[in-house]
Amino acid sequence: MTLRASRWVLAALAAAGCAASSSARPPQSTPAPTAPAASAQATPAAGQAAADTEANPFPSTYRPLPWAPTLIRNATVMTAAGPTLANASILMSAGRIVAVGPNVVAPAGAVVVDGTGKYVTPGLIDVHSHIGAGASLEGSELDDINEVTNPNTAQVWVEHSVWPQDPQFWLALAGGVTTEQILPGSANLFGGRSVVLKNVPARTVEGMKFPGAPYGLKMACGENPKRVYGARGGPQTRMGNMAGWRAGWIRAQQYREQWAKWRKEGSDPSKRPQRDLQLETLAGALDGRLLVHHHCYRADEMAEVIDMSHEFGYHIASFEHAVEAYKIRDLLAREGICGSMWSDWWGFKMEAYDGIKQNIALMDEAGACTIVHSDDAQGIQRLNQDAAKAMAAGREAGIAVDRDRAIRWITFNPAKALGIDRVTGSLEAGKMADVVLWSGDPFSVYSKAEKVFIDGALIYDRDDPRRQPSSDFTLGNTLELDR
Numbered sequence: 027m028t029l030r031a032s033r034w035v036l037a038a039l040a041a042a043g044c045a046a047s048s049s050a051r052p053p054q055s056t057p058a059p060t061a062p063a064a065s066a067q068a069t070p071a072a073g074q075a076a077a078d079t080e081a082n083p084f085p086s087t088y089r090p091l092p093w094a095p096t097l098i099r100n101a102t103v104m105t106a107a108g109p110t111l112a113n114a115s116i117l118m119s120a121g122r123i124v125a126v127g128p129n130v131v132a133p134a135g136a137v138v139v140d141g142t143g144k145y146v147t148p149g150l151i152d153v154h155s156h157i158g159a160g161a162s163l164e165g166s167e168l169d170d171i172n173e174v175t176n177p178n179t180a181q182v183w184v185e186h187s188v189w190p191q192d193p194q195f196w197l198a199l200a201g202g203v204t205t206e207q208i209l210p211g212s213a214n215l216f217g218g219r220s221v222v223l224k225n226v227p228a229r230t231v232e233g234m235k236f237p238g239a240p241y242g243l244k245m246a247c248g249e250n251p252k253r254v255y256g257a258r259g260g261p262q263t264r265m266g267n268m269a270g271w272r273a274g275w276i277r278a279q280q281y282r283e284q285w286a287k288w289r290k291e292g293s294d295p296s297k298r299p300q301r302d303l304q305l306e307t308l309a310g311a312l313d314g315r316l317l318v319h320h321h322c323y324r325a326d327e328m329a330e331v332i333d334m335s336h337e338f339g340y341h342i343a344s345f346e347h348a349v350e351a352y353k354i355r356d357l358l359a360r361e362g363i364c365g366s367m368w369s370d371w372w373g374f375k376m377e378a379y380d381g382i383k384q385n386i387a388l389m390d391e392a393g394a395c396t397i398v399h400s401d402d403a404q405g406i407q408r409l410n411q412d413a414a415k416a417m418a419a420g421r422e423a424g425i426a427v428d429r430d431r432a433i434r435w436i437t438f439n440p441a442k443a444l445g446i447d448r449v450t451g452s453l454e455a456g457k458m459a460d461v462v463l464w465s466g467d468p469f470s471v472y473s474k475a476e477k478v479f480i481d482g483a484l485i486y487d488r489d490d491p492r493r494q495p496s497s498d499f500t501l502g503n504t505l506e507l508d509r
Contacts, residue, residue, distance in 0.1 A: 086232060086235035086236070086237045086238075087230070087232040087233050087235070088224060088226065088228070088232075088233055088234060088235050088236070088237055089233075090121050090226075090480065090481030090482070090483055092483070093118075093121075093481075093482050093483040093484065094135060094136060094137050095117065095118065095119035095120075095124075095132070095133050095135065095136040095137070095482075096117070096118045096119075096136060096137045096138075096139065096459075096479065096482060096484070097115055097116070097117045097118075097130065097132040097136050097137070097138050097139065098115060098116050098139045098141045098146055098461070098463055099115040099130070099132075099138060099139070099140065099141055100113055100114075100115065100140060100141050100142045101113075101114060101115070101116075101141025101142070101144050101145060101146045101463070102114070102141075102144070102145045102146070102467075103115075103116060103126060103145075103146045103147075103453060104145060104146065104147045104148075104429075104430065104433045104453075104468070105126060105148075105452055105453040105454065106147070106148050106430075106433050106434050106437040106438045106451060106452040106453065107438070107452035107453065107454050108430070109430055110429070110430055111126070111127065111128065113128060114126065114127055114128050114130075114146075115127065115128070115129075115130040115141075116130065116146055116453060116461065117130045117132065117133075117136075118459035118461065118479060118482035119133070119136075119459075119482065120482070121458065121459055121481040121482050121483075122455075122456060122457065122458065122459055122481075122482070123453060123454060123455055123456065123457050123458070123459050123461075124455060125455055126453050126454065126455065139463065139477065141463060143466070144463055144464060144465060144466065144476070145463075145464040145466060145467055145468055145473070146453070146461060146462065146463055146464070147202070147433060147437065147453075147461075147462050147464065147468055148433075148437040148438070148450070148451055148452055148453050148460060148461065148462070149202065149203070149204025149205060149225075149437070149450070149460030149461060149462055149478065149479075149480065150201070150202045150203045150204065150205075150409050150410065150436045150437060150462065151203070151204070151205045151206070151436065151437060151440035151441055151444070151450070151451060152198070152203055152205075152206040152207065152399055152400050152406050152409060152440065153206075153207045153319070153344060153346075153364075153366050153397055153399050153440045153443050153444060154207065154209060154319070154346050154347075154366050154399035154400060154401045155198075155206040155207060155208055155209070155399075155400060155401070155403075155406055156171045156208060156209060156211065156401070156403075157192055157194035157195060157198065157206065157208065157403055157406065158187075158188035158189055158190065158192045158194070158195060158208055158223075158231075159171045159184050159187040159188050159189075159208055159210075160211070160403075162192055162193055162194045162403060168189055168192075170187035171184065171187065171209075171210055171211040172210065172211035172212075172213040172214070172217070173210070173213075173214070173217075173218065174213045174214070174254055176214070177214050177215045177216070177251055177255050177260075177261060177270050178214065178215055178216045178270065178274050178304065179210075179214050179216060179217060179218050179304075180216040180217075180218055180219075180243065180274070180303075180304045180305075180307040180308050181218065181302075181303035181304035181306075181307060182210065182217075182218035182219070183218060183219040183221070183241075184208050184209060184210045184218060184219060184220055184221055184244075185208070185219070185221040185231045185235070186231075188208055188221070188223070188231040188234075190227075190228050190229060190230060190231055190233070190234060193495070194403045194406075195225055196495030197403075197406075197407050197495075198225060198406045198407055199225045199478055199485065199486050199495065200407065200475060200478075200486060200488070200494075200495065201406065201407035201408060201409065201410075201475060202409070202410065202462040202464070202468075202475035202478060203225055203406055203407075203409065204224065204225050204450075204460040204462070204478065204480050205222065205223070205224055205225065205236060205440075205441075205444075205446075205450065205460065206222075206223055206225060206406065207220050207221070207222050207223075207242060207319070207444055208220060208221050208222075208223060209242070209244045209319065209346075210244045211244075212244070212246035212250045212321040212346075213246070213250055213251065213254045214246060214251060214254070215245065215246060215247075215251050215261070215267060215270045215271055215274070216243070216244075216245055216271070216274055216304075216307075216308065217244035217245065217246060218243075218244060218307070219241045219242065219243060219244075219307055219316065220241060220242035220243070220244055220319060221235060221239075221241065221242075222235070222236040222239035222240075222242075222444050222446065223235060223236060224236050224460075224480055224481075225480065225485070226480055226485060227485075236444075236446060238446070238449070239444060239445065239446050240315065240316060240317050240444070240445040241310070241315075241316045241317075242316060242317045242318070242319045242343070242444070243307060243308070243310075243311045243316045243317070243318050243319065244319055244321070245271070245318060245319070245320040245321065246320070246321035246322075247264075247267055247320065247321065247322045247323075247327050247331060248264070248267070248321075248322060248323050248324060248327060248377050249323075249375060249376065249377050250321070251267055251270075252264070252266070252267065264327065268330065268334070271331075271334060272334065272337075272338075274308055275308065275312070275334075275337075275338040275340075277305055277308070278305050278308035278309045278311075278312055279309075279312065279338065281299075281302060281305035281306075281308075281309050282309040282312060282313070284299045285299055285309075311340055312338060312339065312340050314340070314341065317343035317344075317443070317444070317445055318335075318340060318341065318342045318343055318344075319343055319344050319346055319366075319443075320342055320344070320345050320346060321345075321346045321347060322345050322346070322347065322348060323347055323348070323349050323350060323377040323378055323381075324350050324377050324380075325350035325351070325353035325354045328345050328348065328350070328351070328354060328358075329354055329357065331345075332357065332361055332363070341362075341363075342361070342363045343363070343364060343443050343444075343445070344363065344364040344365070344366045344395075344397065344443040345358070345363060345364070345365055345366065346366050346399065346401070347366070347367065347368065347378075347399075347401070348365040348366065348367050348385075349367065349368070349371070349372060349377075349378050349380065349381035349385060350380050350381070350385075351365040351367060351385055351388075351389050351394075352382060352384065352385045352388040352389060353380075355388055355389050355391075355392035355394050356392055358389070358392075358394045358395075359392050359393045359394035359395075362395070363394075363395070364394070364395035364396070364397050364439060364442065364443040365385075365386075365389050365394060365395070365396060365397065366397040366398075366399040366440075366443065367385055367386050367389070367396075367397065367398065367399065367416075368381075368398075368399070368400075368401070368405075368412070369383070369386060369398060369412040369413070369415040369416040369419070370383050370412075370415055370416075370419070383415075383416070383419035384419050384420055384423045384425065385416075386398065386416035386419075386420070386435065387416060387417065387419060387420020387421075387423065387425040387427050388420070388425065390420070390425075390427065390431055390432075390435070391420075391425050391427075395439050395442060395443065396431075396434075396435050396439060397435055397436075397439045397440050397443060398412050398413045398416060398435045398436050399440070400412070409436045410436060410464075410468045410469065410473070411469075411471055412436075413432055413433070413435050413436050413469065414432075414469040414470070414471070416432075416435070417429070417432045417469065429469065432469070433468070434452075437451050437452060438451035438452045439451075458481055459479055459480075459481055459482035460479065460480050460481065461478075461479040461482075462475050462477070462478050462479075463475070463476050463477040463478075463479075464476060465488075474488060475488065476488045476489065477489075
């Protein structure tokens with residue numbers, strides 16, 4: 027970075043409470059609330075406790091910026107919790123949504139935003155991203171998403187690769203994305219722990235962590251582990267993949283039993299089992315403290331992975347990519363497993379050849395948890411457009427896709443897969459005020475995110491240069507950023 031600090035870096039310092047910046051404060055004429063947002067409590071995530079009884083050494087230190095109560099009025103509000111509300115308003119205060127409906131009154135001192143002709147949605151959530159860990163500087167040493175040293179690298183935590191200054195975070199923010207899960211790559215059978223972040227400026231990854239969000243476990247099946255490890259001692263077949271997973275789970279079961287026995291016998295410090303970071307992560311997934319996100323394309327492999335989950339007693343939160351989910355959509359619906367999918371990616375390798383554009387709509391029609399994800403630094407900027415493409419493909423095939431369900435593909439359903447749907451993902455009183463004001467219908471290619479609020483704080487404003495991300499890494503091309 028050059029010696030000249032960008033506005034966004036100053037805002038990041040302000041978010042961390044270490045510097046003052048006009049771009050990170052509410053207008054001086056508007057008083058900020060004195061009480062911190064309830065979402066700011068630094069409680070460790072459910073999946074962040076170690077497999078033994080020790081506390082997580084890396085708790086979230088995220089704190090939302092203080093902001094005045096804000097009312098967006100006279101907008102079309104897509105709540106993702108029920109039907110779309112015409113000519114409605116939403117009130118945000120102290121980091122939370124206070125009220126949503128047609129007759130919401132602004133309190134004294136509130137900032138009032140006219141939403142006439144515009145749309146409001148929950149902040150978009152991407153369950154599958156590598157930004158920050160696979161940073162945007164191509165060919166640089168900042169590409170840290172795959173620990174290609176062993177088929178089982180469950181011991182690694184992707185947060186230790188995340189670079190908070192990655193400009194990709196800022197571009198995602200301009201696309202209305204307020205939360206993203208950063209995952210390890212898909213080279214390994216067990217790729218390691220994922221982390222859920224709020225899309226806020228911060229100096230450290232701890233300052234971005236979504237408070238209370240469980241960690242995830244990234245797994246991968248199919249061609250990737252075979253290709254990477256086929257000439258390195260294996261696995262080199264799909265049956266080798268399955269054997270590798272089962273061996274890992276068996277060791278994790280034994281590890282968990284050792285700790286359970288030690289606790290039952292009185293927790294004598296001299297007999298305390300040796301910690302193992304790899305098995306600690308896998309045991310956490312068996313206990314349900316870590317949510318399993320499994321990269322898988324083919325329907326037959328997803329069915330086999332489901333059988334394996336029954337064998338070892340864990341639940342799969344989401345199959346990532348899942349291009350053949352439509353073939354087993356009834357099974358996924360019955361199992362309560364989400365499918366995190368692209369709108370139209372297919373055919374780029376053998377296991378993607380049976381991908382169809384109606385995949386997402388067919389999943390939704392079957393009542394399965396349906397998600398549009400990106401797995402791409404460009405795609406994360408256009409999740410709303412991908413949802414629109416999937417909706418259009420379904421309608422062309424005669425599938426009646428409801429718009430109020432489609433908005434859930436990029437808001438509530440991702441929150442469900444990440445274990446945070448009780449606090450975000452829909453516009454309901456009491457939830458985090460992660461809100462996007464769109465210039466028009468969010469399913470239109472012509473609409474853009476005008477204002478993005480995270481915990482009620484205005485983090486991005488397309489009409490205010492002071493609240494638009496800028497970076498020394500974009501050099502003189504800031505006017506060409508995807509806005």
